[in-house]
Amino acid sequence: MSRRSLSILAGAVLALVLAIVAVATMNITPGGRAGGGTGTADIGGAFTLTGEGGETVTEADFLGKPTAIFFGFTFCPDVCPTTLFELSGLIEALGSDADKLNYAFVSVDWERDGPEDLARYTSSFDDRIRGLAGTEEQIEAITKAYRVYYKKVPTEDGDYTIDHSASVYLMDAEGGFVGTLSYGETHDSMLEKLKRLATQS
Structure with missing residues (x-):
């Protein structure tokens, strides 16, 4: 050759x-780990938290319908209220399909956000968004399972704020990860993702 x-x-x-x-x-x-929105990513899993009425809530309570789940805290100055406001608008835009999904807001601020605090906070948005609180150990467990970043940051006045992941996690009816709604994503793009998710229920 x-x-x-x-x-x-x-x-x-x-x-x-x-x-x-x-x-x-x-x-x-x-x-x-495998990703690409195919439900194969190692995101999600077992958790135990407390609902707005003081009831115990686990991952089993969300199975059977797809879920949109967001992590934040009630003292959040911008990202959280903006995201929950947008999610409320998306729920309204979904019409009858909205009830085919679960919606959850998990507080990563176990020191300040109890069930009653979350109930007051989520009442400003769509009433289908369920606020979930937990102890430090419980929040550590669920944020690790969902690979959520959060970090307490001291402020000049002696208080603190929390840096955290800003995406809404989308899970299928079996609790498998299928994608996210990104902060700043267009309304139409997010709505299309939720419509596709609703058809999986």
Whole structure:
């Protein structure tokens, strides 16, 4: 075989290897697990929290219908009220399909947000959004399961705020992760995602 033929063959082999690597990695998230909104990502799982009426709530209470779940806190100055306001508008826009989904707001501020605080807070939005509170251990467990980032940040007045993930997590009726609504995403894009999710119920 000539040197030119060997060079062409080597180039073809290299291209094939690169193509295989690209296919193998294109559905991997930065965390190293399968993603791509196919329900295969390692997001979600068992949890135990407290509802607005003081009742115990677990992941089993949300099975049977897809769920949109958001993590934040009632003292949040902008991201949380904006997101819940937008979610309320999306619920209204869904019409009759809205009742095919669950909606949850989990507070990551276990020190200040109890069930009654969440009840007052969520009453400003759509009444189908369920506020969920928990102890430090319970919130640590669910945020780890959902891979939610949050961090307490001291403020100059001696109080604190909380930095946290700003996406709404979308779960199917079996509790599998299927995607997110991103902060700042267009209304039409988010509505289309929720409509598709509703058809899975």
